[in-house]
Amino acid sequence: MTETPAPKEVRRSPGRRFEPLPPWSGISTRLVHGGRRPDYNAGAVVPPIYQTSTFHWPPERSESSGRAEAYLYSRLTNPTVEVPAEVIRDLEGGEACRLFGSGMGAITATVLSLLRAGDEVVALDGLYGGTTDLLTDLLPRYGVRAREISEREARAPESVVGRDTRLAIVESPTNPLLSVHDLGRWAEAVHRVGAVLLVDNTFASPVNQTPLSLGADLVVHSATKYLGGHSDLLAGAVVGSASLVERIDAKGYFGSPLDPFAGFLLGRGLKTLELRVARHNENGRRVAEGLRDHPAVARVHYPGRGSAEEEAIAARQMRGRGGMLSVSLRGGAAAAERFLDGLRFVHVAASLGGVESLASVPRKTSHRHFSPSELTARGIDDGLVRLSLGIENTEDLLRDLVEALDAVAGPAEAEPGSPV
Numbered sequence: 001m002t003e004t005p006a007p008k009e010v011r012r013s014p015g016r017r018f019e020p021l022p023p024w025s026g027i028s029t030r031l032v033h034g035g036r037r038p039d040y041n042a043g044a045v046v047p048p049i050y051q052t053s054t055f056h057w058p059p060e061r062s063e064s065s066g067r068a069e070a071y072l073y074s075r076l077t078n079p080t081v082e083v084p085a086e087v088i089r090d091l092e093g094g095e096a097c098r099l100f101g102s103g104m105g106a107i108t109a110t111v112l113s114l115l116r117a118g119d120e121v122v123a124l125d126g127l128y129g130g131t132t133d134l135l136t137d138l139l140p141r142y143g144v145r146a147r148e149i150s151e152r153e154a155r156a157p158e159s160v161v162g163r164d165t166r167l168a169i170v171e172s173p174t175n176p177l178l179s180v181h182d183l184g185r186w187a188e189a190v191h192r193v194g195a196v197l198l199v200d201n202t203f204a205s206p207v208n209q210t211p212l213s214l215g216a217d218l219v220v221h222s223a224t225k226y227l228g229g230h231s232d233l234l235a236g237a238v239v240g241s242a243s244l245v246e247r248i249d250a251k252g253y254f255g256s257p258l259d260p261f262a263g264f265l266l267g268r269g270l271k272t273l274e275l276r277v278a279r280h281n282e283n284g285r286r287v288a289e290g291l292r293d294h295p296a297v298a299r300v301h302y303p304g305r306g307s308a309e310e311e312a313i314a315a316r317q318m319r320g321r322g323g324m325l326s327v328s329l330r331g332g333a334a335a336a337e338r339f340l341d342g343l344r345f346v347h348v349a350a351s352l353g354g355v356e357s358l359a360s361v362p363r364k365t366s367h368r369h370f371s372p373s374e375l376t377a378r379g380i381d382d383g384l385v386r387l388s389l390g391i392e393n394t395e396d397l398l399r400d401l402v403e404a405l406d407a408v409a410g411p412a413e414a415e416p417g418s419p420v
């Protein structure tokens, strides 16, 4: 029997013991078979859930001292959690991936690990509200300056990043207005001053867009959304080069690892990501078309719709436009309320990226911390409703949405039961 030497150190980044997949394998093949390891107990096809906080240590004291990886404590690494980490790393095309207990866990750990007093972070003013809160409430207390830039300024990133900029944070498409930004141009501008470009890729999903391939240094996800896909877990991911990811939460002091059971659910959800995103894309495209001319709708916000420039950027950097869109209703807040009241199966709830469609009012959910004037400055009007289109049948979805809009437009215009 050949003796495998006991590992000398704790592996903190995903191990490299996964069975390699043929280089020609497509996305769904990689999603289904990624993260396979030869050392699962009992030859299970589905990775077991290692629901344990700790492991025998030092490893030579355990019965299975010949195992490939040494684990010490689940706040640092856990074999169940390594599986989805490997799949997401592969999908985004990075060298390393770390998972956290939520998207905000990943974003906070990333930002706090990379910045120090005196640094400046440049951020789009259309970022997820929680990220904006972190940048504007917490960072100034530690001497880090956060500079928010408008949609218009963000069109010319070379004029907004400066000598003190250490980090730039961009989302594309943005939340909730679905604006599209040129990630390649951002990468060039940010690298010119030696800073790091962090892209929140939650809305697009790596099936539709891979920012690392466009020049970004790091990608974060609220894996709670499309990656998990079933609205039943909270998770966050950061992906990038091994050297950058190693710097993030290097000693596990943020204390927000992904729990093994949530890691199992995330791995299970990931297997169908490409199939789900294909339907989300189709529903997004057809609902954007279907609602555009409705009398109750002033404007549909959908990736690439903002301008010819945005359309060109979206066509270049996205493989699909996703299932997120927002509608500005002509009747303001009252119309938004009536619309939500009229929905039959679209849930009225915050969040996104699940198999079920959700509708929410950003003023009351993701952007509730902003003052009325801040909301207006960001283009978030009273009648704005954000839709996360699920994987329901497109005709059913359109019917539910159009009938609810008909009720908003008024009884005279509504034709109960009319086909869409």
Ligand SMILES: Cc1ncc(COP(=O)(O)O)c(C=O)c1O
Residues within 6 Å of the ligand: 102, 103, 104, 105, 128, 130, 171, 175, 200, 202, 203, 221, 222, 223, 224, 234, 235, 236, 351, 366
């Ligand atoms: C774009 C985006 N990034 C990050 C987050 C935060 O993720 P989590 O809720 O998993 O902490 C959200 C949550 O809605 C989001 O929409």
